[in-house]
Amino acid sequence: MSGDIIEAIKENVIQGRVTRDDEGIEEDTIGQPGVTELVNEALASGVDVSDIINNGLTASMTVVGQKFENEEYYIPDMLASAEAVGVAMEILKPHLAKSGVKPRGKILIATVKGDMHEIGKNIVSILLRGAGYNVIDLGNDVETQDIVKAVREEKPDFLGLSALLTSTMVNMEDTIKALKENGLRDKVKIIIGGAPVSQEYAERIGADGYGADGFHAVSMIETLNGGD
């Protein structure tokens, strides 16, 4: 029974179905329980929360990541799945503490000063939440000193910086310098992303990593987080 419902959760995440009213990748799925109904049912049946997360949600996103890499899935398909995981995590949130499940790490994420593009940042955020991280999104056009303040106060494990413009990506470097000046650089690992940046740029400005796309950013963080 537990295995059946976990398998159903996994399949519906892969299909990107949040509720029974949603269509999936395959047709004629409307009316069948979606992730919301299935997760609630699993909780009511006493299925272990960590089992739902590890074997239902995280495992399904691994499949979605593979499909994305194989070009079977495109960005919207991946987002539909990540959204389903996000909804499931919201339902599970009140049960996390008593089940002993801890977030895998805290991540601050922001689009840097002067840049208001945030679709890419939002995609990375939702994928990280889906992977079980606690993500604090500072928004876009975030002043450097506000990022420094948030790092000081929130003490995140990771800081994700995004920029879409060559004219604003320089503010990533300024942010890293400001963190150094405030004695915070060594307290947080920094990942950068966005169309104009690259691995070479990440190395040049002293970031710890570069995410070429959403899944790459997640796997980069997984690696820096200890490779689990």
Next chain:
Amino acid sequence: MPALNNEIDIDKQRILNRIGYSDDYEPSARINSLVDDYIENYHDLIAPSYSYRIRNIESVDGNRIDIGNSLVLESRKLGSLLERCEMVAVFALTIGNYLEDLVAYLAENGLVLQATVLDAIGSGTAEKLAVQIEGKIRIIAGIAGMVASWRFSPGYCDWEVSQQELLFRALDGDTTGIKLTDSMLMIPRKSVSGIIGIGLPGNDIENYNPCNTCLKKDCPGRRR
């Protein structure tokens, strides 16, 4: 500040391309119905308006284009177009802020798929409006026995985004509600600004494409 009506029709395939699908890929039922639903309703979320001025070109010296009133555009590639032109149309347009406010709301509430689709529709709508303005300028040029070039925007090619401020000054204060941030980005974000060259036929103005001689083959803004 003239306003256009809401009859801007966008092409579904272009929206699917914008959110990452190739032409030959059939999206899932869910994505299809989501895109259809937004395309059906996006007119209620846009308030398109535009502004333009047609100015004489005083002189062109390499990368410096003097369009009067101490306004000097700086771009070598624009210079090689505008040295063949008599006039330049300066324009700015926007679809307003309702759509992007909803995109922000959706994203904040974890509905990133919906936000991404709606954002793509917003970009597609602003692009379509820009095409309409190009058509309008082309008609005006035609009435004067002239032809019009493609449109060019600050931030592309060798035209610095910092020149946005100068371009807005060339609109004589009528920026159709668009404001510039310190980093020269436009608010509302779904806005387009730029110039269109106008000149006599026979000078290769209509199809002037700086991309043809550019070595940056992987440029995302490359025009064929």
